[in-house]
Amino acid sequence: MAVKKAVRKTARKTATLPEPTVWKLKLYVAGQSPKSLRAFANLKVLCEEHLKGRYQIEVIDLIEHPHLARGAQIIAIPTLVVKLPNAVQKIIGDLSETDRVLIGLALQPVG
Amino acid sequence: MTRKKPARPPTVKTLKKVMTGIQGLDEITGGGVPQGRPTLISGGAGAGKTMFALEFLVRGATQFDEPGVFISFEETNADLTKNAASLGFNLDRLVAKKQLFIDHIQISRSEIAETGEYDLDGLFIRIADAVKQVGAKRVVLDTIEALFGELPNPSILRAEIRRLFGWLKDQGLTTVITAERDRPENLTRHGIEEFVSDCVIVLDHRIREEISTRRLRVVKYRGSTHGTNEYPFLIDEHGISVLPISSLGLDHPAPASRISTGIERLDGMMGGEGFFRGSSILMSGTSGTGKTSVASHFVDAACRRGERCLYFAFEESPRQIVRNMRSIGIDLEPWIRKGLLQFHAARPSYAGIEEVLLVTHKHIASFKPDVVVVDPITNLLTVSTLNEVRSMLTRLVDFLKTLEITALFASLTAADGFLEANEADISSLMDTWLLLKAIEVSGERNRALYVLKSRGMNHSNQIREFVLTDHGLQLLDVYLGPEGVLTGSARVTQEGREKAASTSRRQILEGRGRELDRKREIFEARMTMLRAEFQVEEEIIQQNISEFELIDQELLEDRGQMVRSREADTKAYRKGNYGPRAKVR
Numbered sequence: 001m002a003v004k005k006a007v008r009k010t011a012r013k014t015a016t017l018p019e020p021t022v023w024k025l026k027l028y029v030a031g032q033s034p035k036s037l038r039a040f041a042n043l044k045v046l047c048e049e050h051l052k053g054r055y056q057i058e059v060i061d062l063i064e065h066p067h068l069a070r071g072a073q074i075i076a077i078p079t080l081v082v083k084l085p086n087a088v089q090k091i092i093g094d095l096s097e098t099d100r101v102l103i104g105l106a107l108q109p110v111g
Numbered sequence: 112m113t114r115k116k117p118a119r120p121p122t123v124k125t126l127k128k129v130m131t132g133i134q135g136l137d138e139i140t141g142g143g144v145p146q147g148r149p150t151l152i153s154g155g156a157g158a159g160k161t162m163f164a165l166e167f168l169v170r171g172a173t174q175f176d177e178p179g180v181f182i183s184f185e186e187t188n189a190d191l192t193k194n195a196a197s198l199g200f201n202l203d204r205l206v207a208k209k210q211l212f213i214d215h216i217q218i219s220r221s222e223i224a225e226t227g228e229y230d231l232d233g234l235f236i237r238i239a240d241a242v243k244q245v246g247a248k249r250v251v252l253d254t255i256e257a258l259f260g261e262l263p264n265p266s267i268l269r270a271e272i273r274r275l276f277g278w279l280k281d282q283g284l285t286t287v288i289t290a291e292r293d294r295p296e297n298l299t300r301h302g303i304e305e306f307v308s309d310c311v312i313v314l315d316h317r318i319r320e321e322i323s324t325r326r327l328r329v330v331k332y333r334g335s336t337h338g339t340n341e342y343p344f345l346i347d348e349h350g351i352s353v354l355p356i357s358s359l360g361l362d363h364p365a366p367a368s369r370i371s372t373g374i375e376r377l378d379g380m381m382g383g384e385g386f387f388r389g390s391s392i393l394m395s396g397t398s399g400t401g402k403t404s405v406a407s408h409f410v411d412a413a414c415r416r417g418e419r420c421l422y423f424a425f426e427e428s429p430r431q432i433v434r435n436m437r438s439i440g441i442d443l444e445p446w447i448r449k450g451l452l453q454f455h456a457a458r459p460s461y462a463g464i465e466e467v468l469l470v471t472h473k474h475i476a477s478f479k480p481d482v483v484v485v486d487p488i489t490n491l492l493t494v495s496t497l498n499e500v501r502s503m504l505t506r507l508v509d510f511l512k513t514l515e516i517t518a519l520f521a522s523l524t525a526a527d528g529f530l531e532a533n534e535a536d537i538s539s540l541m542d543t544w545l546l547l548k549a550i551e552v553s554g555e556r557n558r559a560l561y562v563l564k565s566r567g568m569n570h571s572n573q574i575r576e577f578v579l580t581d582h583g584l585q586l587l588d589v590y591l592g593p594e595g596v597l598t599g600s601a602r603v604t605q606e607g608r609e610k611a612a613s614t615s616r617r618q619i620l621e622g623r624g625r626e627l628d629r630k631r632e633i634f635e636a637r638m639t640m641l642r643a644e645f646q647v648e649e650e651i652i653q654q655n656i657s658e659f660e661l662i663d664q665e666l667l668e669d670r671g672q673m674v675r676s677r678e679a680d681t682k683a684y685r686k687g688n689y690g691p692r693a694k695v696r
Binding site: 028030033035039042062063066067069070073074075076077078079087088089090091092093094095096097098100101103104 | 214
């Protein structure tokens with residue numbers, strides 16, 4: 001019971017946080033791999049649906065800029081990096097599980 | 112178009128190896144780890160895996176011109192640099208010289224959400240970039256299994272790690288992968304050993320009887336022979352050193368040259384020339400029989416020849432030895448000042464026997480002595496069993512022999528009489544065995560020495576008494592009594608007795624000589640007398656003879672005259688005119 005309460009509290013808190021006016025999303029990929037292409041397509045659809053007009057997607061190809069992988073501590077591909085007001089969230093995978101992506105982006109309250 | 116066949120026949124594919132540069136490991140593995148392939152280093156917490164991996168890279172960069180990449184999944188660059196400094200490695204300098212690249216992979220589960228399939232291309236790219244930066248030949252992944260705690264979906268992770276190892280192999284990178292062993296039956300937590308099929312080394316850190324020992328074992332080495340034993344190793348300020356328990360073969364050189372024992376008459380007992388160079392000498396005796404004195408003579412003589420000496424003192428401090436030896440007229444101080452003699456004093460109980468051995472090896476390797484003294488080896492027994500001491504000595508003896516170092520091992524034997532039985536085990540390793548003995552006779556304790564064995568030379572079989580004088584150790588003449596060798600005052604008595612006996616013998620001899628002279632005089636006097644008598648008689652007889660002859664002649668002449676005067680039968684008496692003349696007439 002206590003746990004449930006705590007979760008609700010957090011959820012409310014998240015919801016009340018000021019949302020960034022523009023969402024800056026960085027998608028790290030390695031070349032034109034199917035997973036990378038899929039991730040980009042999924043992200044595009046999702047953003048259009050939830051953040052229309054309020055987002056920027058930057059696709060970073062690590063094959064071209066390998067040193068950026070070290071700076072951002074990327075090891076898994078694809079990785080979506082979202083700068084939230086209080087944290088940096090990394091979302092790995094091809095972004096096919098939309099609900100999880102939304103949680104990661106703090107766009108959908110847990111539960 | 113015809114293509115020329117290569118003249119070279121197809122060679123048997125042998126596994127290429129890369130020297131790790133870690134002292135001793137390359138001997139066990141017969142040349143290092145497989146080149147261009149991954150090697151797994153497994154061990155519990157604190158077993159020395161990271162140190163091993165670090166040294167592998169540092170040695171590669173500094174000794175074999177093979178730059179390296181360290182991918183750390185646990186420690187930060189700063190921590191690694193600090194740890195490496197404790198081994199005497201300066202990572203910052205290597206990084207600055209582009210011989211080493213360190214990448215710390217920092218991820219935390221809390222930041223990560225999984226939303227579908229992923230791969231580790233990011234890691235691949237990071238490693239590839241790091242390799243490119245320094246032109247790396249060697250890679251370390253320390254500890255890749257940490258990823259299992261931080262990334263979701265273990266099945267993807269396993270597949271990706273497998274792909275990574277394959278990729279590293281394709282790149283021809285010699286890789287060391289460390290893994291933590293949580294249970295003795297597992298080599299790694301997540302079973303990644305199945306992806307590393309070539310070479311697996313297990314490190315172990317155990318504590319027995321309050322003494323900790325690190326051990327290393329090559330569990331698997333595909334396509335290569337390797338030592339299968341557990342080998343003790345040490346991590347100290349010069350890195351890791353592994354010691355093979357037994358040497359790989361008995362093929363050390365055997366010089367025929369000899370070196371003096373420092374005691375002239377002892378040299379005399381050893382065929383006149385002393386020990387063989389590069390041989391191992393065991394010198395055993397009960398306490399107070401002069402072991403250190405004999406050793407000091409040996410050391411002193413070596414230093415006089417300008418040779419380098421290393422003295423491991425496990426019982427006395429160097430100052431004490433120097434002071435005590437002055438009392439028998441040996442001054443070791445100048446040799447220490449000249450740098451020819453170096454003492455290493457320590458109680459073996461401060462560390463395990465392996466550590467003692469490793470430290471010994473290190474000192475020998477760095478000082479490069481011609482002569483080594485270990486005084487006494489028996490103190491090692493306090494930290495270990497006879498079996499272990501024996502194995503340690505085997506290793507040490509082999510090591511010394513390969514370097515042609517002459518070694519003198521002093522051994523303290525218990526005073527209960529079984530001098531030789533205790534050390535029979537150890538003695539078989541030794542070429543020469545000197546026994547120092549205390550002989551107790553008629554309320555005295557005297558020192559004696561003999562050569563129990565000495566391989567390959569003619570040696571004396573006598574028990575010799577010796578005394579410690581102001582000017583060193585002196586071997587005395589042998590006096591044999593009814594019960595064996597006489598020592599101490601018994602010897603002095605015997606010496607006196609022999610002197611007296613010889614005096615009286617001399618007197619008798621002189622007396623006899625005089626008697627002979629006298630007899631000769633008498634004989635000659637008699638001879639003269641006899642000759643004189645004989646002469647007298649001879650003269651008389653001669654006179655007689657000539658008288659008789661005279662008479663005879665006169666008689667004949669008289670008869671002739673008578674015949675002539677009678678004229679009778681003249682023809683018959685005419686001189687020279689007998690028969691024929693008468694016929695003519």
